[in-house]
Amino acid sequence: MQQTATIITIGDELLIGQVIDTNSAWMAQQLNDLGIEVRRRIAIADDKAAIVAALNEELPRCDFLLLTGGLGPTADDITKPVLAEYFGGKLVIDPVVLEHVQSFFKKRNRPMLERNTQQAAVPDCATVLFNKLGTAPGMWFERDGKVVISLPGVPFEMMYLMEQQVLPRLKPRMLGGVMVHQSIITAGEGESYLAEKIVDLEAELPKHIKLAYLPAAGMVRLRLSGKGDDELRLLEEMTAHRDRIVERLRYCVLSQEDLPLEQLVGQSYIDRGKTIGLVESCTGGGIANRFTQMSGSSRFFNGSLVCYQTELKKSMLGVPEELISTHTVYSEPVALAMAKSAARLMASDVGFGITGLLEKEDMDGIPGGTVCMAAVDGDREQCYTVHCWSDRIRNKEIAITHALLFLWKFINHR
């Protein structure tokens, strides 16, 4: 049976757009893995009436209600007293939590204030979820077979509590419903075209397996999401459908794993035993930053020289002055010279260079958004130009995505 959850995030900062909510996505993934379907996600203010209304409305339509935020030591944090009152409990100091909070401040040589003592207060009707990483404990309430879980909004504390306290307690309550997601990452075709190519295969999908299309710059991610009671049978069924789709779309399929693009690229270079070195101009370290997000990237990534000044391109990279004056700095010949320098300076098998004009506005006859890139591997050379259509910040993201795609194609001879 499919069990369901609602995630409620509490905090004015979410409603004024000061903070982007990354907690809910992570929590949803963890809940899905257990077989729990997240039906709704809600953000509300640090406001008693708003919290009570959300509890009243969401409790009847889910099995598990997860809340984050509003557990800090300052006056704007009201989640704990509101929950205590809602569930008819009163706040009492938990001695174990108190000792932890005290040692927390002692270790940091900070004075312990009365408001910190109050962080050790928990409703007597809740189970305390001990928070080793912070001063705000999580809380677990039950009523009429429903579970309400309150966690701090600080991401690493929330993640710690989910992993150590929440998921292990949820596991034995699972009734056997499973959710499975499978992905097909494609590049080079639009979603309409892909949908048309597999229109018959999509029509054949049973009701409990849904197909979704997620387009991004130069790529479309297809996702099959299935629900069922028998995990092995569901997996088998979904894999059969996926295989038919992959077979049909073969020439534009990058991967059947929903991994970040930098991991797909990294894995390809590791598989071929090739190292890579970058010279980045317009992407400003953004490609290096993506590669170094993955653990073990030192197995293929040697480094990047972020050259944000044209002068440095000449002095450090040895890009000839006349190459720049003939072709402009935003050109494939300059990108190629940068790629060669990258291979040499970073002592890498493959060298990559990227240069471009991210601003919307044209400059020196170059259309705004023009980005040129090149890769070299021994005497194999390849260049590519992409025209980004947006503003500076978004063009940088688009350029990074196209650079990663280009590096994937280069190493895979596609």
Added chain:
Amino acid sequence: MQQTATIITIGDELLIGQVIDTNSAWMAQQLNDLGIEVRRRIAIADDKAAIVAALNEELPRCDFLLLTGGLGPTADDITKPVLAEYFGGKLVIDPVVLEHVQSFFKKRNRPMLERNTQQAAVPDCATVLFNKLGTAPGMWFERDGKVVISLPGVPFEMMYLMEQQVLPRLKPRMLGGVMVHQSIITAGEGESYLAEKIVDLEAELPKHIKLAYLPAAGMVRLRLSGKGDDELRLLEEMTAHRDRIVERLRYCVLSQEDLPLEQLVGQSYIDRGKTIGLVESCTGGGIANRFTQMSGSSRFFNGSLVCYQTELKKSMLGVPEELISTHTVYSEPVALAMAKSAARLMASDVGFGITGLLEKEDMDGIPGGTVCMAAVDGDREQCYTVHCWSDRIRNKEIAITHALLFLWKFINHR
């Protein structure tokens, strides 16, 4: 009078955690600037019953209901027909949108499919919000004085439509309520301590001005949020409160503008006419990437050498072998040598180096999470070591934040 909005994001990808919702935060900022308070943000599935339920529940409690997502050309996109039915309209092809969609495919040399023609269909009870950047038009519905606005989920299309079509239409409907946010960015003290220092000032705040605390690695952002009808009077009132808080917390105030840390750092270097060059090891281009997010960063940022291999530290940077073998590669002396190389290689006034062990696990006697950094400016030198407490990915973020804070303090002699 305070007008209110609810933002509904539609898409299974949001509920399984495949995608992080960045749209809502941006939309909330824009609405706040107009004086519209966002009371609730909701994410729901591509599911007719879920969409109808959300419309029924949210419409009575807001003036403006903004929806994003579910407008694409594939079968999982159902927002448009659901809205047409909900508002009692029928879908008809809009000739202007059709011509635009046709030219869209023609320009890209792609076949135009029947499903693309359908993207030009709009409910006859809606005002079309013409989408120059994509094939899915936005829609504007009105009923009983309430406005419902449906926008595509692709961020740059949503932003374009908000700026060009939605906000100009909302502006004349504003009834004069204003919302103002003011920020105080602090570093070096915890939120409990700050709250205690200004407990009397917080008690003096009138009901229509709220104070919130947003803690992050090494920093706390204080935010005053005010509501009122007279913008000038509200601003004056808030500024008086803010000035008293700033006066009290002076020694740990970084800024009174809620800018990303990299902009505060960048502005300090620009103000002093100093350029900066980096050598990054553990942050892997993350600092360069943050600097190059800001327009005009070339005014102070010369570049970064991302050295992801110890060998490169020796060969490119000239860090002496014995310095590494004596102190290990994760040490202040090595960071200092990197900083000196950074100033030289990047021809910068200020050189910065960072090296550390991001993994949780200890290595060669170095505790996991140890990050060492150093800066040089002529013969002024400074080193700093931070112990990050989390996993690899989050430690990288913590290291970047501390590096930016360190660079801010270094240039400001704090």
